[in-house]
Amino acid sequence: MNDAAGAEAPPEPRICDYEGSPYRTVFWEQADRGYEDAAERLALRAMLPPTGERLVEIGAGFGRLVDAYAGYRQVILLDYAHSMLEDARARLGDAFTYVCADLYRLPFATHALDTVVQVRVLHHVEDVPAAFGEVARVLRGGGVYVLEFANKRNLKSIARYYAGGLADSPFAREPREVVALNWNFHPDYVESALRDAGLAVLRRRAVSHFRVGALKRLVPAGALARVDGLIGDRLGGMAVAPSQFLQVLRTTGGPRSTGLWRCPRCGAEPLAAEGDGVPCTGCGARWPIVNGIHVFRENLDLP
Ligand SMILES: C[S@@+](CC[C@H](N)C(=O)[O-])C[C@H]1O[C@@H](n2cnc3c(N)ncnc32)[C@H](O)[C@@H]1O
Known part of the structure; x- marks a missing residue:
């Protein structure tokens, strides 16, 4: 297309x-x-500003991590998959705002959010600069982005590489598509893309050092996760675990905007909900709210 x-x-x-x-x-x-679940929760709690006005979790899935967000006035769970949000809403009820949308076209006004969380999602992101650009746009100045990504330069991959069992070097900066639509990233690649988007890394934590079946069967999950947390905080900069958490700051940008919504089709903002939808004052689209879920996708056939 031209x-x-x-x-x-x-x-x-x-x-x-x-x-x-x-x-x-x-x-x-x-x-x-x-x-893994316990280790990720510990990392998230360590990196998340405990209170705030508006938080969005991008790629929230079925809402596994919502317990961590109790200090926020409005918690928005965003996912591309409508069925994931239906599952989340059936389990969690209407205490949350559910948004069906694409992370490349976030339906939020510029500077609308205090905090953005994204866990186990970047490994599905083909265009990382575009995704980070959207996060930077929606965060207010001083807002925080808690990001988890799959780290290709982990100890197991390094050992496999030197033993001849892995063809691609874990030290190469380019993302590695391990299987279709699943990428692992070099920490330097991620941090450089964040910098380019105007986002500064404040803290690093390596997570899930002990993904070994025998060890997981031997030691209770909570205890193993606590040891993981102690090590991961100290070795965060070395990034040798399969999962890496970053606490990232939006260094520039204005104060939080009062309006929340933006049209993902034409970019008009701020928009406000009216009745059972969010009408766009720019292109005339009407983004519906169906069974408690805000739908900001054009290519979704709802029953
Ligand atoms: C591996 S799941 C992780 C779910 C949740 N974050 C967790 O840790 O339990 C990845 C999620 O990212 C969502 N996702 C993938 N691509 C997306 C996109 N372009 N926009 C929004 N969500 C996306 C998927 O629908 C899925 O729910």
Whole structure:
């Protein structure tokens, strides 16, 4: 497709669509991941400003981590997959704001948010600079972004590489697409992309050092997670675990805007909800609220 100047427009980034996925039951409830869950919760609590006005979790899925957000007046759970949000709402009720949207076109006004959280999502992001650009836009000046990503330069990968079992160097900066639409990232790549977006890393924490079946069966998940947290805080800068948490600051930018919504089609903002939808004053679109879920996607067929 060509843009107005006749130049070839870059292709849209691909999206890993979880619509209808049994992620909650198969990946978490039926699998032995109590340790990973506990370790991530500890890291999130350590990095999250405990109170604030508005927080959004991008790629919130079924709302696994919502317990950590009790200090926020408005908590927004955003996901591309409508079925994930239906599951979250059925379990969590109406204490949260549910938003079905694409992280590349966040439906939030510029500087509308105090805090953004994103855990286990960057590994599905093909266009990292575009995603970070959106986070930087929606955060107010001084706002915080808690980001988790899959770290390709972890000890297991380094050992496999030197043993000849891994062809791609874990030290190479380019993202590695491990399987389709699943990328692992070098910490330097992520931090450089954050800097380019006007976001500064304040703290680092390596997480999930002990993803070893035998150890997880031997030591209770909570105890293993606490040791992980102690090590991870000290080794955060070295980033040798498979998961890396960052606490990131939006250094510039204005105070929080009062208006919340923005049109993902034309960019008009701020928009306000009216009745069962958010009408756009720019292009005339009307973004519906269906069964308690704000739908800001054009390519979604709702029953
Ligand atoms: C591995 S799950 C993680 C869910 C949750 N953060 C957790 O840790 O339990 C990844 C989530 O990212 C969402 N996702 C993937 N691409 C997205 C996009 N472009 N915009 C919004 N959400 C997206 C998926 O729908 C899915 O719910």
